[in-house]
Amino acid sequence: xxxxxxxxxxxxxxxxxxxxxxxxxxxxxxxxxxxxxxxxxxxxxxxxxxxxxxxxxxxxxxxxxxxxxxxxxxxxxxxxxxxxxxxxxxxxxxxxxxxxxxxxxxxxxxxxxxxxxxxxxxxxxxxxxxxxxxxxxxxxxxxxxxxxxxxxxxxxxxxxxxxxxxxxxxxxxxxxxxxxxxxxxxxxxxxxxxxxxxxxxxxxxxxxxxxxxxxxxxxxxxxxxxxxxxxxxxxxxxxxxxxxxxxxxxxxxxxxxxxxxxxxxxxxxxxxxxxxxxxxxxxxxxxxxxxxxxxxxxxxxxxxxxxxxxxxxxxxxxxxxxxxxxxxxxxxxxxxxxxxxxxxxx
Amino acid sequence: xxxxxxxxxxxxxxxxxxxxxxxxxxxxxxxxxxxxxxxxxxxxxxxxxxxxxxxxxxxxxxxxxxxxxxxxxxxxxxxxxxxxxxxxxxxxxxxxxxxxxxxxxxxxxxxxxxxxxxxxxxxxxxxxxxxxxxxxxxxxxxxxxxxxxxxxxxxxxxxxxxxxxxxxxxxxxxxxxxxxxxxxxxxxxxxxxxxxxxxxxxxxxxxxxxxxxxxxxxxxxxxxxxxxxxxxxxxxxxxxxxxxxxxxxxxxxxxxxxxxxxxxxxxxxxxxxxxxxxxxxxxxxxxxxxxxxxxxxxxxxxxxxxxxxxxxxxxxxxxxxxxxxxxxxxxxxxxxxxxxxxxxxx
Numbered sequence: 001x002x003x004x005x006x007x008x009x010x011x012x013x014x015x016x017x018x019x020x021x022x023x024x025x026x027x028x029x030x031x032x033x034x035x036x037x038x039x040x041x042x043x044x045x046x047x048x049x050x051x052x053x054x055x056x057x058x059x060x061x062x063x064x065x066x067x068x069x070x071x072x073x074x075x076x077x078x079x080x081x082x083x084x085x086x087x088x089x090x091x092x093x094x095x096x097x098x099x100x101x102x103x104x105x106x107x108x109x110x111x112x113x114x115x116x117x118x119x120x121x122x123x124x125x126x127x128x129x130x131x132x133x134x135x136x137x138x139x140x141x142x143x144x145x146x147x148x149x150x151x152x153x154x155x156x157x158x159x160x161x162x163x164x165x166x167x168x169x170x171x172x173x174x175x176x177x178x179x180x181x182x183x184x185x186x187x188x189x190x191x192x193x194x195x196x197x198x199x200x201x202x203x204x205x206x207x208x209x210x211x212x213x214x215x216x217x218x219x220x221x222x223x224x225x226x227x228x229x230x231x232x233x234x235x236x237x238x239x240x241x242x243x244x245x246x247x248x249x250x251x252x253x254x255x256x257x258x259x260x261x262x263x264x265x266x267x268x269x270x271x272x273x274x275x276x277x278x279x280x281x282x283x284x285x286x287x288x289x290x291x292x293x294x295x296x297x298x299x300x301x302x303x304x305x306x307x308x309x310x311x312x313x314x315x316x317x318x319x320x321x322x323x324x325x326x327x328x329x330x331x332x333x334x335x336x337x338x339x340x341x342x343x344x345x346x
Numbered sequence: 347x348x349x350x351x352x353x354x355x356x357x358x359x360x361x362x363x364x365x366x367x368x369x370x371x372x373x374x375x376x377x378x379x380x381x382x383x384x385x386x387x388x389x390x391x392x393x394x395x396x397x398x399x400x401x402x403x404x405x406x407x408x409x410x411x412x413x414x415x416x417x418x419x420x421x422x423x424x425x426x427x428x429x430x431x432x433x434x435x436x437x438x439x440x441x442x443x444x445x446x447x448x449x450x451x452x453x454x455x456x457x458x459x460x461x462x463x464x465x466x467x468x469x470x471x472x473x474x475x476x477x478x479x480x481x482x483x484x485x486x487x488x489x490x491x492x493x494x495x496x497x498x499x500x501x502x503x504x505x506x507x508x509x510x511x512x513x514x515x516x517x518x519x520x521x522x523x524x525x526x527x528x529x530x531x532x533x534x535x536x537x538x539x540x541x542x543x544x545x546x547x548x549x550x551x552x553x554x555x556x557x558x559x560x561x562x563x564x565x566x567x568x569x570x571x572x573x574x575x576x577x578x579x580x581x582x583x584x585x586x587x588x589x590x591x592x593x594x595x596x597x598x599x600x601x602x603x604x605x606x607x608x609x610x611x612x613x614x615x616x617x618x619x620x621x622x623x624x625x626x627x628x629x630x631x632x633x634x635x636x637x638x639x640x641x642x643x644x645x646x647x648x649x650x651x652x653x654x655x656x657x658x659x660x661x662x663x664x665x666x667x668x669x670x671x672x673x674x675x676x677x678x679x680x681x682x683x684x685x686x687x688x689x690x691x692x
Contacts, residue, residue, distance in 0.1 A: 023590070042405065042510070043510060043512055046513075046594070047444070047512050047513050047514075047578075047594075048409065048439075048440040048441075048443035048444055048513070048578050048579060049407045049408055049409035049440045049441060049443070049444050049446070049501075049503070049510075050407070050408045050409065051405055051406070051407055051444065051505070051510045052405060052406045052407075052408060053405050053406075053507065054400035054404075054405070054406060058400075059388065059397055059398060059399050059400070060397070060398040060399075060400060060406065061395045061396070061397055061398075062395055062396045062398060062450075062452065062485060062486065062500075062502070063394065063395035063396065063452070063486060064410075064452040064453075064454050064486060064487055064488055064498065064500050065454070065488050066454045066456060066488055066490050066496075066498060068456055068490055068492050068496075070492075070493065071456070071490055071491060071492050072490070093394075094394040094395045095394075095395060097394035097395070098393070098394055098395050098397065100395070104408075106408065106409070106410040106500065107410075108410050108411070108412045108498050110412060110414055110417070110496065139408060140408060140409055140410060141410055142410055142411050142412055144412050144414055144417055144418070145417060146414050146416075146417050146494075146496075147416065147493075147494065148492075148493065148494070150412075150414075150456065150492075150496055150498075152410065152412060152454050152496075152498040154408075154410050154452065154500040155395075156408070157395070159397070161399065164388070164389060164395075164397045166389060166393050167392075167393050167394070168393075232393075232394050233394060244369070248392070248393075
């Protein structure tokens with residue numbers, strides 16, 4: 001029970017030279033990603049920890065998220081650039097969901113030796129793309145060798161005091177909104193799963209799966225205006241995430257299938273059994289926003305903001321659970337059927 | 347190239363119910379670890395992100411660190427309680443190394459299904475022990491299933507503006523200090539590697555390996571007094587870490603073997619080839635402090651502070667590299683021979 005296979009133990013006093021390995025890798029990461037210290041980031045990557053001076057009258061919003069090989073992605077099936085982009089974008093989505101402005105991130109990178117070359121370069125390029133797009137500066141992190149790839153991202157954002165939008169604020173009568181096209185990321189994954197990702201005709205539909213775009217400008221706008229009573233991001237599918245929001249708020253919800261902004265499924269895929277409604281209800285990884293607005297303020301929510309479509313899909317009700325009003329007028333209970341890492345099988 | 351084995355893909359719309367799996371696991375983590383929101387932690391675990399109100403006149407110190415199965419520890423060989431304790435303690439060591447006061451942490455937990463039961467309970471107990479000992483509150487995180495255990499810890503600390511002690515401030519003439527007994531953690535590991543960890547006579551010597559104690563009170567004291575010109579923690583061995591500090595400061599160092607506070611190696615282990623000097627020079631994971639003090643202030647550094655022994659081991663010099671003055675009066679270059687994740691083999 002106490003015997004350790006020597007080969008797998010961390011500490012082994014091998015001659016290495018600090019120039020060669022880890023330090024060189026850190027220098028490479030530093031060059032690839034925006035990481036220049038500034039007025040607020042006083043000490044960035046390269047020291048034991050980052051030192052950040054808070055802006056006056058700002059609260060910090062902090063979240064941490066992992067992207068793991070063979071759990072969240074398959075290295076041979078997903079372009080490395082997308083892996084890097086997505087790892088950061090989905091972490092940023094948690095800031096977006098609070099209404100915060102993204103600022104700094106830390107990257108913990110665990111890699112097998114064979115991924116240190118070209119794969120890592122492309123992965124970092126994708127991450128740099130997301131960093132620039134969402135205004136993030138690398139502030140620190142860690143590297144380690146491991147059997148599988150794991151990217152752990154910690155993101156820090158800023159918000160005016162008391163303005164963060166929580167999951168727990170939904171009240172009966174509030175209107176329910178979602179952004180974007182529900183199921184778009186899952187549709188991209190279905191294309192990959194069917195071995196069709198190589199065909200150029202589907203390329204455009206893969207974007208939502210490979211390069212999600214959390215609507216951070218809208219999130220901040222909602223927080224500034226004080227319009228939303230509750231908010232979260234759609235990461236595990238509407239049915240699961242709305243169930244979570246309702247549970248946190250102690251309420252139920254009624255949504256209308258006819259109002260769901262569903263992704264359009266091309267006929268060739270529909271013929272292969274891909275249906276829009278299940279994608280929209282249960283498909284994950286859209287990284288769009290789900291939020292509620294008190295009825296008297298609902299008219300102030302535009303149908304589009306900063307290029308992002310916004311749709312009212314139902315309302316918050318007393319009680320528990322989600323009622324789905326189908327297009328034929330029938331209604332039924334909607335069960336949480338999105339992804340759950342530790343749930344049992346159906 | 348674009349085909350994905352279905353079984354390994356994250357998003358698969360399996361029926362799960364948000365009550366059962368991940369949410370229940372998060373609730374368990376929440377109960378096990380100190381996680382109550384307070385005046386500063388306005389929103390903790392359970393929402394998309396944590397919301398933290400900065401104290402007035404404080405900067406934030408942030409670091410992120412991973413503890414990975416078969417890289418940093420072997421699950422069958424290390425008590426789960428120690429894994430949890432150590433994961434947090436080594437992350438805190440990075441805050442200690444800046445002189446910061448530990449405050450909040452985020453935990454990204456990746457686990458195989460078979461570790462969710464008793465193993466996780468004991469791991470969380472160990473982490474709770476470290477959290478209470480070092481005054482940390484859990485603010486958020488993430489859970490995912492994976493083939494091997496990975497604990498990613500992000501830690502946040504506070505410090506007065508401009509007081510953080512960096513690696514880059516060492517100047518020629520500065521005196522070099524270390525805390526604790528160098529090589530103590532490595533000695534513990536050597537006992538494990540020799541299959542002796544089960545023998546009760548060595549139990550006490552395992553503590554430094556299993557339950558490191560970063561000297562956070564001393565770190566804060568040095569920062570408050572403005573005594574140290576540079577500082578870092580000893581995580582990868584003195585030879586490697588001092589090389590890093592010197593490189594960051596653009597200086598060299600001269601240290602005396604006779605002054606190193608070396609761990610005492612029991613005769614029975616010495617007979618098995620365990621030597622104190624290599625342990626002290628290259629052994630990692632001590633999580634003690636390495637710092638420099640301008641010569642005119644060196645007299646103000648006590649030999650002990652808050653129960654932690656402090657030893658002066660040499661001085662910073664112009665140039666590059668480390669010169670080791672041996673006990674016999676001879677001197678030689680000391681190469682960085684501590685642990686490097688991505689370094690080549692000797």
